[in-house]
Amino acid sequence: MKKTRPNPRANKNILWFAYGVVGVFAAMGLYMGVFLQFQSEDVINNPYNARIAGMADRVVRGKLLADDGTVIAETVVGEDGKETRSYPYGELFAHVAGYSTMGKTGLESLVNFHLLSSHVNLMEKIIDELSGEKSTGDNVATTLNLRLQQTAWDALGDRRGAVIAMEPDTGKVLAMVSKPAFDPNTVEAEWDSLVNGDSKEARLLNRATQGLYPPGSTFKVITALEYMREHPGAYDGFHFSCDGIYEYENIRIQCYHKTAHGEEDFAASFANSCNGAFASLGLELDLDGLKGLSEQLLFNRDQPLSIPYKQSVYQMEADAEDWEIMQTAMGQGSTLMTPMHNLMVMAAIANDGILMKPYFVDHVENPGGQTVKKFKPEAYGELMVANEAAALKELLVRVVNEGTGSSLRTDAYQAAGKTGSAEFETGKETHAWFVGYAPAEDPKLAVCVIVEEGGSGGRTAGPIAKKLFDAYLIP
Amino acid sequence: MTNLVVEVSRYLIILLIAIYTYYNFRFFSMKDQEGRDLACSRQLVCMFMLHFLANMVIVLNTGLESLALFYGAQVIFFLCYIYLYRFFYRNVSRLLVNNTCMLLCTSFIMLTRLNPSRAMRQFVIVAAAAVITWIIPLIIDRVWQLAKIPWIYCGLGLALLSAVCLLGNTSYGAQLSISIGGFSFQPSEFVKISFVFFVATMFYRSTDFKTIAVTTAAAAAHVLVLAASRDLGNALIYFVSYLMMLFVATSNWFYLGAGAAGGAGAAVAAYHMFSHVRRRIQAWRDPWSDVDDIGYQAAQSLFAIGTGGWFGMGLYQGMPEKIPVVDKDFIFSAVSEELGGIYALCLLFICVGCFLQFMLIATKMQAMFYKLIAFGLGTVYITQVFLTVGGATKFIPSTGVTLPFVSYGGSSVLATFILFNIIQGLYILKRGEEEEDEKDQAKSQGQ
Numbered sequence: 001m002k003k004t005r006p007n008p009r010a011n012k013n014i015l016w017f018a019y020g021v022v023g024v025f026a027a028m029g030l031y032m033g034v035f036l037q038f039q040s041e042d043v044i045n046n047p048y049n050a051r052i053a054g055m056a057d058r059v060v061r062g063k064l065l066a067d068d069g070t071v072i073a074e075t076v077v078g079e080d081g082k083e084t085r086s087y088p089y090g091e092l093f094a095h096v097a098g099y100s101t102m103g104k105t106g107l108e109s110l111v112n113f114h115l116l117s118s119h120v121n122l123m124e125k126i127i128d129e130l131s132g133e134k135s136t137g138d139n140v141a142t143t144l145n146l147r148l149q150q151t152a153w154d155a156l157g158d159r160r161g162a163v164i165a166m167e168p169d170t171g172k173v174l175a176m177v178s179k180p181a182f183d184p185n186t187v188e189a190e191w192d193s194l195v196n197g198d199s200k201e202a203r204l205l206n207r208a209t210q211g212l213y214p215p216g217s218t219f220k221v222i223t224a225l226e227y228m229r230e231h232p233g234a235y236d237g238f239h240f241s242c243d244g245i246y247e248y249e250n251i252r253i254q255c256y257h258k259t260a261h262g263e264e265d266f267a268a269s270f271a272n273s274c275n276g277a278f279a280s281l282g283l284e285l286d287l288d289g290l291k292g293l294s295e296q297l298l299f300n301r302d303q304p305l306s307i308p309y310k311q312s313v314y315q316m317e318a319d320a321e322d323w324e325i326m327q328t329a330m331g332q333g334s335t336l337m338t339p340m341h342n343l344m345v346m347a348a349i350a351n352d353g354i355l356m357k358p359y360f361v362d363h364v365e366n367p368g369g370q371t372v373k374k375f376k377p378e379a380y381g382e383l384m385v386a387n388e389a390a391a392l393k394e395l396l397v398r399v400v401n402e403g404t405g406s407s408l409r410t411d412a413y414q415a416a417g418k419t420g421s422a423e424f425e426t427g428k429e430t431h432a433w434f435v436g437y438a439p440a441e442d443p444k445l446a447v448c449v450i451v452e453e454g455g456s457g458g459r460t461a462g463p464i465a466k467k468l469f470d471a472y473l474i475p
Numbered sequence: 476m477t478n479l480v481v482e483v484s485r486y487l488i489i490l491l492i493a494i495y496t497y498y499n500f501r502f503f504s505m506k507d508q509e510g511r512d513l514a515c516s517r518q519l520v521c522m523f524m525l526h527f528l529a530n531m532v533i534v535l536n537t538g539l540e541s542l543a544l545f546y547g548a549q550v551i552f553f554l555c556y557i558y559l560y561r562f563f564y565r566n567v568s569r570l571l572v573n574n575t576c577m578l579l580c581t582s583f584i585m586l587t588r589l590n591p592s593r594a595m596r597q598f599v600i601v602a603a604a605a606v607i608t609w610i611i612p613l614i615i616d617r618v619w620q621l622a623k624i625p626w627i628y629c630g631l632g633l634a635l636l637s638a639v640c641l642l643g644n645t646s647y648g649a650q651l652s653i654s655i656g657g658f659s660f661q662p663s664e665f666v667k668i669s670f671v672f673f674v675a676t677m678f679y680r681s682t683d684f685k686t687i688a689v690t691t692a693a694a695a696a697h698v699l700v701l702a703a704s705r706d707l708g709n710a711l712i713y714f715v716s717y718l719m720m721l722f723v724a725t726s727n728w729f730y731l732g733a734g735a736a737g738g739a740g741a742a743v744a745a746y747h748m749f750s751h752v753r754r755r756i757q758a759w760r761d762p763w764s765d766v767d768d769i770g771y772q773a774a775q776s777l778f779a780i781g782t783g784g785w786f787g788m789g790l791y792q793g794m795p796e797k798i799p800v801v802d803k804d805f806i807f808s809a810v811s812e813e814l815g816g817i818y819a820l821c822l823l824f825i826c827v828g829c830f831l832q833f834m835l836i837a838t839k840m841q842a843m844f845y846k847l848i849a850f851g852l853g854t855v856y857i858t859q860v861f862l863t864v865g866g867a868t869k870f871i872p873s874t875g876v877t878l879p880f881v882s883y884g885g886s887s888v889l890a891t892f893i894l895f896n897i898i899q900g901l902y903i904l905k906r907g908e909e910e911e912d913e914k915d916q917a918k919s920q921g922q
Contacts, residue, residue, distance in 0.1 A: 009726040011838040014850055017719055018834040021857055025827050028861070029820055032780070032868045036816045040781030048766040049778040051794050126479060 044113050055116040061085065062115040062137030064097055064107055066146045067174075067362065072097050073108065073184070075137075087184045092153055094181040095206035096144065096173075096307075096360070101188045106206070107360055110306055111140045114373070119366040136367045143362050148175040151471040155464040160452040161431075162207040162339045165468050168347035168437055168446040170377040171356030175468070178207040209309035212336040213450060216422025217273040217404075217457065218433045219331030221345065221392060222297060224270055225384065226290045227281055228391055238266040238281065246276030251323050253279040253330070256421055256456065270395045271403025273419060275330045282329020287318040290328075294335075297345050297383055304357040304380040305340065312337040332423060339435075343448035345383065346417070346435045349396070350443035353389040355380040397440050405436070407462035413473050414440040417447075417465065419457030429453040434461035438469045445472045480535055484528040485789045489817050491525040495577060496821040499828040502570055503835075515569040519557065522577050526550070529584040529790065529814075536791040542591060549583055549598065556605055564612055566906035568836075568899060574829050575895055578880035581822060585809055586883055588790050589802050593883055600885040604892040611893065615900030616907075621672070622844045625680075628673035629693050635662035636697060640704040651706055652886070661886035663701060663709045668893055670697055670713055671720070671851035678724035679844035687721065687730070705751065708862050708874030714738055716854045723850055724843070759872035772799050776867050779805075779812035780819075787815030802883035804875050807867040822881070823864055829895075830857040836902050849901050852894050 035043075044052065060083065064073040072093050076084050085100055087093065098106020108115075118135035120128070128135050145165075152163035152175045165175040182194055182203045194204055205211065228235045242261035246253040253275050255261065261272045269277035291314060295301060299314035313336040316328045327333035340358070348355040357378045364373040384392075396416035399405040408415040417436015424431060432454030437446040447465045454460035498514040498521075505511050530546040553576050561567050579601060586594035615621070639662050643653050652659045677690040694717040701710035718734040721727075745752045754769055762770030762777070775798040783793060795801050795809035802809075811819035833853030840846040859876050866873030877884055879891040 010723050010843070010846060013723045013726055014834055014837050014846075017723070017850075017854075018831060021830060021861075022827060024861065025823065028865055028868065028870045029823060031870050032816065032820065035777075035781070035868065036785055040777075040784065043777050043781040046763070046766070046774070046778065048774060049782065050797055051778060051782040051788075054794060125482070 041113060045110070052112060052116060055113075058134060059116050059118045059137045060134045061100070062367070063139040064111075064115075065139055065141045066144050066149075067142065068146060069141070070146050072142065072144070073100075085184075090183045090185060091181040092149060092177075093144065094184055095178040095208065096176040097142075097184065099184040099187045101184075102191055105204075106307060107140070107142060111361055111364070114138050114140050114361075114364045117372075119370075119372045121366070121368060124368075138364050138366050138372055140364050141362045142360055143172040143174060144176070144360070145174040145472075147471055148468060149177065151175075151467050152177040152464070155467040156449075156451070159454060160201075160207075161450045161454065162211060163447070163449050163464060163468070164208050164339055164343050165445055165447045165472070166343060166347060166358055167356075168350035168443045169356065171347075171358045171380075172362070172377070173358050173360050174445070174472075176206075176208050178205070178211070206308070207339065207450070209305060209307060209338055209340040211450070212310050212313065212338055213431055213433075213452075214333075214422040214424055215331040215335060215337040215342060216420030216431065216433055217275075217331050218342055218418050218420035218422075218435050219335060219337070220270060220273065220278050220329075221349070221396075221418050222294060223278055223282060223285070223290070223329045223331075224266075224395060225388060225392060226285055226293050227266075228388065229293070230284075230286060230289065235266050238269070238277075240264050240269055240274065240277035240280060242269075242272075242274050242276045244276075246279055248280065248283070248326070249322060251326060253326055267395055267398050268402070271398040271401075271405075273399075273404045278330045279326035282325050283322065285325075285329065287316060287320060287325065291316060291318075298341060299335075299337075303341060303344065304355070306360065309340060310338055312341045331420060339448045339450045342433070342435045343446055346437060346448065347446040348383040349389045349392050350416075350437040350446050351389075352386045353382050353384040355383050393440065396436060400436070404456075404458040405434070405462055407458055408434075408436070408438075408466045408469070410466070410470075413438050413469065415466070415469055416440040416443075417462075419462060421455065421457045429455050430457075432457045432460035434458075434465045436465060438473060445469060481532050481789045481792065484532050485787060485815070488525050488528055489786060489815050491521045491528075492577075492818050492821045495521040495525070496824050496828075499570070499574070499825055503831065512569070515573055518570075518573045518577075522573065522580055523550070523553070526553075526580045526584070530587075532790045533584070533587055537591075539591070542587060545587065545591070545595060545598070549580075552598070552602055552605075553580070560609065563609070564899075564903050566903045566910070568832065568902045571829065571832055571895060571899055571902070574825055574832075575880065577825060578822070581810060581814075582806075582881040582883075584790075585806060585813075585881070586802060588813065589795060589809065593802065597883055597885075597888065601888055601892075604889040608889075608892040608896040611896035612900035612903050615897060616904055622676050622679055625673050625676035628669040628676065632666040632669045632673065633693075633696055633700065635666055636700040636704070639663065640700050643704060651704070658885070661884070663704075663706055664886040664890035665893070666697070667709070667712065667716075667855050668852065668890065668897070670694075671716060671848060671855060674717060674720050675844055675847035675851055678720065678847055679842075682725050687725070691717075691721070702745070705749075706875075707745070707752065707755075708859075708876035711862065711874060712855055712858045712876070715858045716851055719854045720847055720851045724847060755872045755874070759869060762869070772805070772873060773869055775799065776805050776808040777869060779808040780816065780868065783812035783815060785816045787811070787813050787818060789813060800875075803877050803887075804863060804873070804882070805867050806878050806882045807864050810881070811867075823860070826857070826860045826864075826879075830860075833898055836898060836905065839905055840901060845901050845904070849898055852898060856891075856894060 061075040063071055066072055071088055073087050076086050096106050098108040100108040104112055115137050118137050120135055148165050156163055156179055160179055163177045166173045180201050180203045241263055244255050244258040244260040255275045261274045264274055264277055294314040299312045303309055315334045324333055328335055344355055357380045361375050363371050365371050399418055400408045400415045404419040405417055415436055415438040417434055420433030421430040432451040434457050435448040437443040447468050449461040449464045451460050495518050498518045502511055502514050534543050557572055560572055586597055639653055652661045677686055698710045698713050722731040758769045758773045762773035766774045779798055790813050793812040795812050798805045798808055830853050833849055837846050837849035840849055862874045862876045863878045865871035877887045
């Protein structure tokens with residue numbers, strides 16, 4: 001057999017191939033490692049994964065905690081071993097905490113895996129095993145702040161709508177209220193009426209992330225940004241004379257309650273939320289640019305949210321009629337937005353253009369209080385450059401100091417924001433919006449309020465937002 | 476109490492396989508025979524301990540005495556295999572024997588957990604295969620005619636593959652097996668080996684253009700018949716092995732590039748021509764949008780691997796039975812779910828270790844024929860491992876091939892035994908030559 005002429009390069013080629021294979025397998029091992037370490041959680045939480053249900057046989061579901069350790073949800077084990085999920089605050093955290101009886105929603109669904117995982121210490125585990133007891137599941141410490149949540153709940157009162165508060169520089173969601181709510185303790189018993197009840201009530205719907213509303217004048221933030229982009233450094237030159245009704249080729253645009261704002265420059269038009277000014281300004285805009293900007297600001301797109309939400313809708317194309325252009329520029333028309341999305345845009349402005357991903361879970365801890373997993377703030381990306389955010393901030397401060405946001409004026413801090421009174425059906429009261437942040441110079445809290453059929457944003461939504469700022473910023 | 480035992484042995488098992496894997500690679504950096512022997516002995520200690528712990532968990536969980544007896548039978552088999560092999564062939568590669576046992580041990584554990592009666596059936600086949608293939612190193616050493624009959628290999632291989640294509644039983648949309656006397660038999664597993672022999676004999680004779688053209692045509696015929704049977708995984712294995720053998724035999728980058736381009740073109744054509752290929756690709760790119768249908772397999776596999784995590788759920792604590800064809804194509808996911816991601820990765824590294832051993836032997840063989848055999852079989856083996864593990868972890872689209880030695884299936888395990896024993900035969904041959912040389916040197920120095 002030795003007679004064959006060996007190909008002198010054969011061994012070298014074999015080795016090269018072996019190295020290549022080792023490289024490919026290293027990549028595959030790494031891929032699996034990355035999956036196990038970072039991505040598996042989302043996969044595990046998939047409702048199709050039958051394995052999680054199996055975990056409930058071995059572990060007593062852990063608690064949901066507020067940021068100060070207050071219990072939002074816990075499982076009580078009766079003497080007969082029957083487990084009941086209890087929500088001490090009843091309706092207060094209904095939508096954000098969710099329920100876990102008829103399927104799972106809200107945080108109960110989001111952190112299902114953590115609540116059913118147990119990291120008790122080894123000694124305790126051994127005792128549990130020996131006595132045949134179930135292990136105690138990990139507790140999930142949320143970012144929710146009991147005081148703010150309660151304030152938001154009380155301030156919204158009996159009205160339908162939503163209130164959300166978050167830290168603009170971290171994305172921590174501190175409060176999320178949606179009304180009308182339901183009592184998660186009795187979801188099972190009330191199921192039929194919750195599902196088949198009055199459609200206007202839609203009590204199971206989390207209006208904060210799933211309610212689509214016309215943004216009304218809060219959309220002027222986006223229109224203004226587009227105008228500023230198209231007139232860099234020269235938007236101050238804008239002038240408008242408002243007598244309460246703006247007419248353009250047989251189209252009449254009214255300001256709220258036909259108020260005449262008189263002579264206005266760009267900032268004053270914004271502060272007064274002058275519909276006439278924005279309708280006329282809208283006619284000048286590059287419509288492709290406005291659509292592009294809207295999509296950059298997350299319209300028609302997936303939002304960085306871990307709980308169920310609806311995509312916001314922006315439909316106007318470049319060939320739109322004048323009427324549609326004027327309506328869209330002032331936030332009416334076919335544009336629809338969720339309160340959470342509106343808050344994200346505002347939070348990005350407050351955070352110099354960078355949107356932090358909103359998050360609800362600060363850390364997971366074992367029943368002994370040791371942290372098992374810590375969640376850190378994460379940036380989603382830059383929605384606008386810092387200069388643009390700074391220019392918008394100036395406009396937003398003037399809304400409070402000189403314009404429609406007067407209900408937020410206080411000596412304790414400087415608030416900034418935008419009001420909106422969105423028409424949705426002729427003959428009905430408008431939806432009242434306020435979205436803003438405070439303190440203006442160093443934003444600590446961003447808030448979005450919507451009150452369905454609440455009338456004027458400045459008069460109805462503004463004071464609700466002020467209560468949250470007061471509760472959070474005044475010691 | 477049972478849960479506690481399960482829990483503790485879960486971590487011990489991971490520790491043991493990690494130590495085993497460590498020695499597998501430490502072995503390559505050792506020069507002296509004594510160190511190597513020690514490493515191999517330690518590997519065996521780890522393996523037997525691991526085997527014991529896992530079977531203890533199995534017996535505790537099922538309460539079946541018969542499984543304790545089954546465990547005893549496995550231990551006897553491993554001991555016989557390890558020591559008798561060494562007794563008959565003095566120069567055996569102990570590392571390869573160890574790895575064979577480790578992979579089989581994992582297979583028995585997982586199959587017993589999934590389906591004891593199948594595991595016992597598999598055990599009988601394994602034992603029979605071990606006995607039958609034990610003769611192979613002897614044949615390699617004595618029968619030099621093996622290098623002279625390329626067209627027998629080729630004709631036999633093509634005939635078998637064509638028979639399956641025309642008469643085969645369909646499973647999961649592919650014709651893979653034929654039934655003979657009640658036994659279902661998968662020829663493509665064996666034709667892999669005859670295919671490598673065919674290519675090696677051809678290129679051993681000559682690497683002129685005419686030989687290459689003829690060989691390529693015959694190789695293409697193999698691949699096309701497999702593609703026609705919808706056995707895409709094996710078609711890919713044959714293709715890669717042929718291309719790499721051609722490259723090693725000729726050192727011609729043009730052939731490699733042209734072959735790779737041709738393969739890529741064929742893949743694109745297959746994507747457009749066959750709906751089942753498109754389904755696989757779609758399931759790979761996004762299994763989540765259609766978990767009920769197209770993405771079902773991939774999603775179940777990822778649920779298993781993900782829920783198991785690094786340390787696994789422990790035997791009987793997971794739901795591997797939710798994964799389709801779990802004992803064949805997706806055994807890797809079941810191992811990862813219950814024995815842990817670390818265990819699964821170690822298993823993967825052990826397979827790579829076997830492959831590296833094959834490649835080392837290939838470089839040491841002087842005769843081109845043997846060199847190509849070792850290299851070709853190594854390529855067949857590692858490509859198959861890559862396809863099955865890549866498919867289970869969603870690294871690549873799933874192609875439906877088995878994990879050699881670990882998956883359930885008689886043809887697969889018999890073919891793998893043949894493959895490993897051919898390599899073992901080459902190793903023994905080489906060591907024998909080296910010893911002769913040493914003796915000659917000693918003699919000449921003595922004079």
